[in-house]
Amino acid sequence: MAGKSIAANKVRSFLTMLGIIIGVAAVIILVSLVQGQNKQWKEYYESLGTNRVNVSAYMWNGKDITEDLYEYCLRLDDLVLGVTPNGYYYGNIRYQSKSTDGNREYGTPSIALGSDLYSVCNNYELAMGRDISYLDVQNYNQVVVLGAKLKEYLFDYKNPIGEQISIGGHKFTVIGVYAAKGGTINPYIDYTAVVPYTMNRLLNKNNTFGDFTIKAKSSEATTEVITRVTGFLTGLIDPNYGYFYVYSDNSWMEREDEANRMMSLVLGGIAGISLLVGGIGIMNIMLVTVRERTREIGIRKAIGGSRRSILIQFLIEASVICGTGGILGILLGVLGTLVAGKLIFQLVLYPDVALSLGAVAFSVVLGIAFGMYPAVKASALQPVEALRAE
Amino acid sequence: MKLIELIDAYKIYNEGFENEVRALNGVSLTIEKGEFVSIVGQSGSGKSTLMNILGCLDVPTYGEYFLNGQDVSVMTDAELSKIRSRDVGFIFQGFNLISTLTAYENVELALIYQGVRASQRHDRVMEALERVGLADRAKNRPSQLSGGQQQRVAIARALVTNPSVIMADEPTGALDSKTGQQILDLLKSLNDEGATVILITHNMDLACASHRIIRLSDGKIVEDYRLRGVTA
Numbered sequence: 048m049a050g051k052s053i054a055a056n057k058v059r060s061f062l063t064m065l066g067i068i069i070g071v072a073a074v075i076i077l078v079s080l081v082q083g084q085n086k087q088w089k090e091y092y093e094s095l096g097t098n099r100v101n102v103s104a105y106m107w108n109g110k111d112i113t114e115d116l117y118e119y120c121l122r123l124d125d126l127v128l129g130v131t132p133n134g135y136y137y138g139n140i141r142y143q144s145k146s147t148d149g150n151r152e153y154g155t156p157s158i159a160l161g162s163d164l165y166s167v168c169n170n171y172e173l174a175m176g177r178d179i180s181y182l183d184v185q186n187y188n189q190v191v192v193l194g195a196k197l198k199e200y201l202f203d204y205k206n207p208i209g210e211q212i213s214i215g216g217h218k219f220t221v222i223g224v225y226a227a228k229g230g231t232i233n234p235y236i237d238y239t240a241v242v243p244y245t246m247n248r249l250l251n252k253n254n255t256f257g258d259f260t261i262k263a264k265s266s267e268a269t270t271e272v273i274t275r276v277t278g279f280l281t282g283l284i285d286p287n288y289g290y291f292y293v294y295s296d297n298s299w300m301e302r303e304d305e306a307n308r309m310m311s312l313v314l315g316g317i318a319g320i321s322l323l324v325g326g327i328g329i330m331n332i333m334l335v336t337v338r339e340r341t342r343e344i345g346i347r348k349a350i351g352g353s354r355r356s357i358l359i360q361f362l363i364e365a366s367v368i369c370g371t372g373g374i375l376g377i378l379l380g381v382l383g384t385l386v387a388g389k390l391i392f393q394l395v396l397y398p399d400v401a402l403s404l405g406a407v408a409f410s411v412v413l414g415i416a417f418g419m420y421p422a423v424k425a426s427a428l429q430p431v432e433a434l435r436a437e
Numbered sequence: 438m439k440l441i442e443l444i445d446a447y448k449i450y451n452e453g454f455e456n457e458v459r460a461l462n463g464v465s466l467t468i469e470k471g472e473f474v475s476i477v478g479q480s481g482s483g484k485s486t487l488m489n490i491l492g493c494l495d496v497p498t499y500g501e502y503f504l505n506g507q508d509v510s511v512m513t514d515a516e517l518s519k520i521r522s523r524d525v526g527f528i529f530q531g532f533n534l535i536s537t538l539t540a541y542e543n544v545e546l547a548l549i550y551q552g553v554r555a556s557q558r559h560d561r562v563m564e565a566l567e568r569v570g571l572a573d574r575a576k577n578r579p580s581q582l583s584g585g586q587q588q589r590v591a592i593a594r595a596l597v598t599n600p601s602v603i604m605a606d607e608p609t610g611a612l613d614s615k616t617g618q619q620i621l622d623l624l625k626s627l628n629d630e631g632a633t634v635i636l637i638t639h640n641m642d643l644a645c646a647s648h649r650i651i652r653l654s655d656g657k658i659v660e661d662y663r664l665r666g667v668t669a
Contacts, residue, residue, distance in 0.1 A: 346533045346534075349492075349533070350527065350546060351525075352518065353514075353515050430495075
């Protein structure tokens with residue numbers, strides 16, 4: 048019976064559902080995306096490893112502190128595992144006919160300019176060949192270690208060791224390949240290459256670095272390293288010619304967590320409001336429906352329908368509309384999350400099950416509550432009054 | 438056997454206020470089983486109010502009403518629903534079919550509310566539709582039927598539950614005279630088969646088809662006479 052009246056008003060039933068569908072889908076998509084971003088950040092930081100200290104130095108007299116910082120950190124060998132400048136070169140990499148400019152999926156990679164301890168600082172492990180050595184840095188050797196994804200793209204299954212590739216038009220010899228570590232979460236971590244930082248002059252026509260990473264031995268050592276390095280740089284950098292920051296990844300991660308939580312709340316709130324609006328839409332439609340159908344309620348009562356049976360009918364109608372809307376909302380939400388996840392983060396995101404069910408439960412409860420109120424009112428009418436309605 | 442016994446019934450709106458209306462002002466009435474009674478009167482005479490009370494759609498403000506020996510005037514809403522589904526069949530001027538349901542479903546609804554099991558409903562619905570000559574239109578919606586056909590569906594709905602009394606409120610009011618006559622003939626033949634029929638109308642020609650005429654004016658019975666020597 049309830050199905051009949053829903054089917055008889057297809058457009059109206061669908062419009063009512065639409066409010067719920069959009070509300071549920073919006074909640075699912077928005078919250079899932081924030082969670083996805085959160086997850087991506089987390090995995091990124093985890094892939095870099097913990098206990099990292101970052102140094103940013105800005106010098107306006109052109110002085111480079113790379114060598115000094117490197118030497119100093121190596122002397123702190125009871126606290127520090129490694130130190131590297133963080134420089135990048137963006138440009139085409141070519142091997143025979145393969146070129147990264149032609150890679151539709153990942154495009155042109157950023158090539159890291161690092162020290163011989165770059166892999167230690169960034170949690171890379173060698174899969175084959177050898178790593179960059181201190182002498183490679185000192186002797187300006189044009190050598191490169193490839194990330195797993197980049198190796199796969201350029202060489203496929205071929206052994207790349209000893210092969211020549213061209214980076215920005217300069218010849219480099221492949222000496223090693225790092226093991227994959229990003230997985231599906233962040234393939235860019237493996238779509239990279241590392242060259243000695245002294246190649247900065249060749250690739251970027253630049254001699255200085257402003258950004259460094261120091262890998263400490265433990266979280267206690269991290270604090271100690273920050274103190275020591277700050278002391279060292281205070282002595283090294285004349286405040287008239289530059290300034291610097293020393294900070295740990297750990298604090299950055301905490302701030303990122305906090306920001307993500309805020310974003311979850313804000314977006315979840317917005318989506319929740321749209322769900323509420325959907326619920327009010329249901330109440331509105333139900334109110335109109337009941338008004339329109341007061342006469343029908345009168346007829347039903349006249350031929351013996353009890354108040355209870357009429358209430359149950361409206362309850363079923365409201366539940367079916369909201370339930371169907373909720374299920375369609377989940378489908379749309381999951382689909383939207385998958386598509387948006389792929390487009391924005393290049394990863395396969397699945398919405399939280401509890402969240403999805405919660406959104407549906409909320410919409411059904413809302414729809415029933417809002418749908419029942421006018422029905423309760425109408426069913427309480429004397430059949431005579433209801434019949435008189437036009 | 439007394440089917441309906443109304444004792445000194447009043448229906449008063451806005452009692453005690455300036456705009457007090459006495460729709461029924463002390464009506465006593467007895468109707469036997471198997472009678473065909475017309476209630477006539479000008480509009481505003483209280484005949485619709487009387488029908489609503491006799492049909493258990495409304496309860497009197499004062500007075501007692503016994504239907505089949507049960508005191509209806511003290512019943513709750515739920516009990517009234519039950520009485521309506523079991524003992525009363527309504528036929529209205531405006532047909533009052535549910536537009537989203539087919540003829541079959543409209544008739545079936547009365548059985549659903551009566552609590553008849555699904556397996557038994559089909560035969561009874563088809564029997565009722567056949568009785569009014571509409572078995573072949575069972576799947577049509579009201580909008581696909583003529584006025585006379587709609588009213589016959591309404592009659593089928595009224596008689597499918599085998600009610601103690603069929604209440605017809607201006608059943609021909611919305612129909613042309615020829616179709617109206619068909620409806621009246623149908624009511625007469627139902628009465629011949631033993632059904633108690635109460636016809637509410639302002640049309641004396643229609644009323645003359647019945648066995649007994651009760652005339653209301655200003656909420657009071659002013660005339661009550663039998664047309665033929667019918668013994669109940």
